[in-house]
Amino acid sequence: MFDHTNGMPAQVAGDLAELEAALDAAVPAKALDRNLLIASWNIRAFGDLTEKWISGADDSPKRDLHSVHCIAEMIARFDVVALQEVRSNLKALRFTMGVLPPYWSLILTDTTRGQRGNRERMAFLFDTRKVLLSGLACELVIPPEQLAVLDGENLQQQFSRTPYAVGFRCLDKSFTLVNLHVIWGSSKLERLRELKAIANWMEDWSNDPYAWDQNLIVLGDFNIEKEDSDLYRAFTSTGLRVSEELRRVKRSIFDDPGRDPSFFDQIAWFAENGAGNPLDLDYVTGGNFDFTKAGMNSRGLDKQSLSWHLSDHLPLWVEFSVRA
Amino acid sequence: MDRITEPPPEIRAELLELRTALDRAVPAKLLDRNLIVATWNIRSLAEVTEKWSSDPEDVPPRDLHSLACIAEILAHFDVIALQEIKGSGRGLRLILDRLGANWGLLLSDPSPGRLGNLERLAFLYDRRKVIPDGLVCELVIAQERLVGEPRDGMTRQFARTPYLASFRSLDKNFTLVNLHTIWGKGPEERGPELKEFAHWIANWALSSAAWDTNLIAVGDFNIDARDSPLYEAFTSTGLQSPDDLMAAPRLIFQRPDDPVKLYDQIAWFDGEGEVPALEFNYCSGGSFDFRPHVLRERGLDLRKLAFMISDHFPLWAEFSVREKRGRR
Numbered sequence: 001m002f003d004h005t006n007g008m009p010a011q012v013a014g015d016l017a018e019l020e021a022a023l024d025a026a027v028p029a030k031a032l033d034r035n036l037l038i039a040s041w042n043i044r045a046f047g048d049l050t051e052k053w054i055s056g057a058d059d060s061p062k063r064d065l066h067s068v069h070c071i072a073e074m075i076a077r078f079d080v081v082a083l084q085e086v087r088s089n090l091k092a093l094r095f096t097m098g099v100l101p102p103y104w105s106l107i108l109t110d111t112t113r114g115q116r117g118n119r120e121r122m123a124f125l126f127d128t129r130k131v132l133l134s135g136l137a138c139e140l141v142i143p144p145e146q147l148a149v150l151d152g153e154n155l156q157q158q159f160s161r162t163p164y165a166v167g168f169r170c171l172d173k174s175f176t177l178v179n180l181h182v183i184w185g186s187s188k189l190e191r192l193r194e195l196k197a198i199a200n201w202m203e204d205w206s207n208d209p210y211a212w213d214q215n216l217i218v219l220g221d222f223n224i225e226k227e228d229s230d231l232y233r234a235f236t237s238t239g240l241r242v243s244e245e246l247r248r249v250k251r252s253i254f255d256d257p258g259r260d261p262s263f264f265d266q267i268a269w270f271a272e273n274g275a276g277n278p279l280d281l282d283y284v285t286g287g288n289f290d291f292t293k294a295g296m297n298s299r300g301l302d303k304q305s306l307s308w309h310l311s312d313h314l315p316l317w318v319e320f321s322v323r324a
Numbered sequence: 325m326d327r328i329t330e331p332p333p334e335i336r337a338e339l340l341e342l343r344t345a346l347d348r349a350v351p352a353k354l355l356d357r358n359l360i361v362a363t364w365n366i367r368s369l370a371e372v373t374e375k376w377s378s379d380p381e382d383v384p385p386r387d388l389h390s391l392a393c394i395a396e397i398l399a400h401f402d403v404i405a406l407q408e409i410k411g412s413g414r415g416l417r418l419i420l421d422r423l424g425a426n427w428g429l430l431l432s433d434p435s436p437g438r439l440g441n442l443e444r445l446a447f448l449y450d451r452r453k454v455i456p457d458g459l460v461c462e463l464v465i466a467q468e469r470l471v472g473e474p475r476d477g478m479t480r481q482f483a484r485t486p487y488l489a490s491f492r493s494l495d496k497n498f499t500l501v502n503l504h505t506i507w508g509k510g511p512e513e514r515g516p517e518l519k520e521f522a523h524w525i526a527n528w529a530l531s532s533a534a535w536d537t538n539l540i541a542v543g544d545f546n547i548d549a550r551d552s553p554l555y556e557a558f559t560s561t562g563l564q565s566p567d568d569l570m571a572a573p574r575l576i577f578q579r580p581d582d583p584v585k586l587y588d589q590i591a592w593f594d595g596e597g598e599v600p601a602l603e604f605n606y607c608s609g610g611s612f613d614f615r616p617h618v619l620r621e622r623g624l625d626l627r628k629l630a631f632m633i634s635d636h637f638p639l640w641a642e643f644s645v646r647e648k649r650g651r652r
Binding site for chain 2: 112
């Protein structure tokens with residue numbers, strides 16, 4: 001794959017070959033002038049790194065060079081990836097950028113200040129052969145008069161992690177990705193407030209004649225536990241919709257067939273009859289990528305340990321056609 | 325079509341003379357040698373009357389002739405922090421197109437609410453000299469700092485959220501922090517924002533998690549005078565600006581005999597305090613007085629000129645990117 005293979009143990013090379021084959025089978029190829037692949041991934045506590053190919057029992061963090069190569073290989077399969085849980089420590093991210101080929105670029109925020117922010121940043125990694133920045137790059141800050149409305153479901157303070165909106169261009173299509181990691185918080189009400197606020201913000205923005213770009217897509221980790229819930233109803237209250245394919249796939253590596261699947265991560269946009277302007281991109285398909293089956297097989301890790309090497313969340317992706 | 329067509333001959337002639345005046349006033353953009361950072365509050369850059377010469381009844385009065393002048397001025401810098409982008413941003417789109425394919429843009433969303441005035445902040449940059457380096461964000465104050473007895477008397481977010489972008493010039497990274505402070509009812513309303521800003525930028529520069537620590541503050545800080553509590557607040561953590569830059573007039577309404585109003589600033593840390601010095605050596609700086617060179621045949625008074633071009637002059641600073649300067 002990439003040129004950062006100096007000294008790579010055969011065991012890691014073998015795992016990566018399996019990962020490549022699994023990705024080939026699961027994710028559509030990146031076709032120039034045809035498709036656009038957008039992904040969202042919460043990479044658990046993506047901060048520090050142990051600079052060994054294989055971290056040992058005494059090493060902290062568990063994330064090692066093997067992990068970084070797996071993460072880079074997965075990211076490389078998409079055109080633009082929204083990341084959550086990038087921490088103030090940028091070591092693992094910088095290593096990942098080093099493994100990705102030079103035509104990969106990134107754009108990211110500072111860490112959201114305050115205890116609720118958990119020292120997280122929001123970031124996008126993108127393949128400049130397929131997409132470029134269109135200019136807009138901003139954080140969503142709520143004005144004081146809106147916070148002053150003391151209705152129980154109204155947001156009373158800024159988002160715990162300020163949502164990050166970045167405009168991209170693919171051929172003649174421009175689109176804006178709004179990346180969000182909703183607070184977990186001590187109560188569902190905290191989550192509900194953030195979910196309602198983002199749904200309303202997206203609606204207002206989508207109807208703003210002065211918006212810099214159209215084609216809004218919101219994506220990230222929304223901490224919605226299940227589809228049939230007040231949280232999901234709040235998120236979709238202004239017409240944001242999640243595709244059929246995406247609604248069916250599992251989000252967490254801890255999801256088991258015997259348990260209700262979690263619904264944390266989402267990629268959503270306004271449908272034809274929603275309150276916001278519908279998307280001017282043709283949706284083709286979507287899915288997740290289950291790295292529990294390939295990537296670190298030789299290591300014999302349990303799920304808890306795997307979640308610190310790679311993540312507890314699976315990457316979620318959608319494919320659009322840019323042909324029409 | 326987001327495009328300015330070729331100007332009529334008399335405007336083309338004036339634009340060439342404007343270019344000559346700029347060539348004399350602003351250093352040449354030298355690869356591998358200098359970096360020219362500018363800031364410009366282009367008064368309410370929003371919609372445009374898309375004719376070469378607007379008529380008195382046209383709203384807005386800003387026309388293609390104005391935009392061509394603005395673009396010509398901007399083209400002489402490597403990276404420019406802009407304030408007061410408004411409305412649909414049509415004017416900005418047309419300017420960007422006129423600047424050509426070498427130029428890039430970073431733009432915030434409009435700051436909402438009564439205080440935000442729906443203004444956007446932006447950076448324009450010449451890719452041949454600088455490229456974005458990853459970090460693009462806004463400064464949001466943590467909730468815990470705003471409640472109780474907040475330091476600096478800041479009880480809300482900045483009226484217009486400050487906009488940061490990091491760039492690379494050759495082997496060095498630098499971060500521009502762009503701000504348009506609130507005007508408010510009086511200086512007492514401006515003080516808290518300036519103090520909070522000064523603290524933020526110093527803390528940022530000292531933070532190990534900072535993307536890079538070459539910070540340059542740029543923007544319209546609405547500071548009246550050097551000898552004022554506002555300037556004191558702004559410089560309280562060590563931000564400073566060289567004398568020639570301090571002496572440059574900022575406003576088209578500035579009278580030669582009055583003390584210079586210091587609204588616009590390009591400021592950085594010089595290593596005197598706790599914060600390490602900027603890694604670039606300052607060479608020269610100033611403002612560009614466009615009044616004698618633009619829209620000359622239009623018979624505009626200053627008040628009208630303010631709406632066509634701006635009430636602010638662009639302010640610029642040239643740095644050397646040549647020498648390696650040790651960090652303390």
